Amino acid sequence: MNNPGIRTFDDQWIRNQRGNKNLVDPYRPYHYMVERERTLNGKTEEVATIFLTNRECGFNCLMCDLWKNTTDTTVPKGAIPAQIEWALQQLPPVRHIKLYNSANFFDPRAIPVSDHARIAEIVRSFDTVIVENHPRLTGDLLFRFQGMLRPHLQVAMGLETIDPEVLSVLNKKMQPGDYRRSVGMLRDQGISTRTFILLKPPFHGIEDGVKWAKASLDYAFESGSVCCTVIPTRAGNGAMEHLASEGLFSPPDLASLEEVHTYGIGLGKGDVFADTWDLQLFSSCGQCFEIRKQRVERMNLEQRVLPLIECECNFKQDDVKIIS
DSSP: OOTTTTTTHHHHHHTTOOOOOOOOTSSSSSSEEEEEEETTTTTTEEEEEOOOOOBSSSSSOTTGGGGGOOOOOOSOTTHHHHHHHHHHHHHOOOOOEEOOOSTTTTTTTTSSSGGGHHHHHHHTTEEEEEEEEEGGGGGHHHHHHHHHOSEEEEEEEEEEEHHHHHHHHHHHHOOOHHHHHHHHHHHHOOOEEEEEEEEEEOOOHHHHHHHHHHHHHHHHHTTTTSSSEEOOOOOOOOOHHHHTTTTSSOOOHHHHHHHHHHHHHHOOOEEEEEOOOGGGOOOOTTTTTHHHHHHHHHHHOOOOOOOOOSSSOOOOOOOOOOOO
């Protein structure tokens, strides 16, 4: 790295910062819901998301907190199909489904390969199936699963940032080129890509956070992604709190998210969504927060830039140390 004062963080250090996992049932998803979302056909439709319970991801990314709802070992054969079937019984009928598993769908330790055929059968009536996966796990297992499906398959992948130094520090175990190659492989097989981009990860100040998020959007669309979700980086996994205590991380503000969201939609190269999960964490003004949130949600659905909300508040925060 160019700055010798910035250290890297390995798997063991990251795991040592953690608290306890939540108690989960391998035969039940840990969460499920239906939300309105803009889909690939440009319409606003209901989309079901099932958060599957399975083995913890092996990549140990610095900023990740999804390990909290995972098991320590691979779930039994049949457990994942049972989770999907149970959740669908609780949810209204929809045409699109996300199977998010706090890890990588094509990691055999997370989703047993022997369950793929049954999963494909369960989701046969849907128009679209979206799963999440690491770029380095794009390969034969993924393409064999696609061959079992009737619905269109979309794969969600974390690019996170194309800042090479920060991406290395995140312990993602990939480079932007790995992501680009994966998108190309998927596109060649008729599979679309949804991309996750972090806003203001550790070691980025406010200006750099916005700059690199915009550059990452450019890179994702140039690589062939059809849509991107911009995720404000959160604390909550132990490692991020440790970095915050050293002045190496602070969460982004709502104004930064609005700026990047506006930029992405303005590109006109694909849908750009701003993640609204716990959005209030990034606001310091109770007076304008709700109407700002409504604006972000409308822009997510309509994919057009709406006028900014005027308020006397400001969203400036103290800057952090950055990689130079």
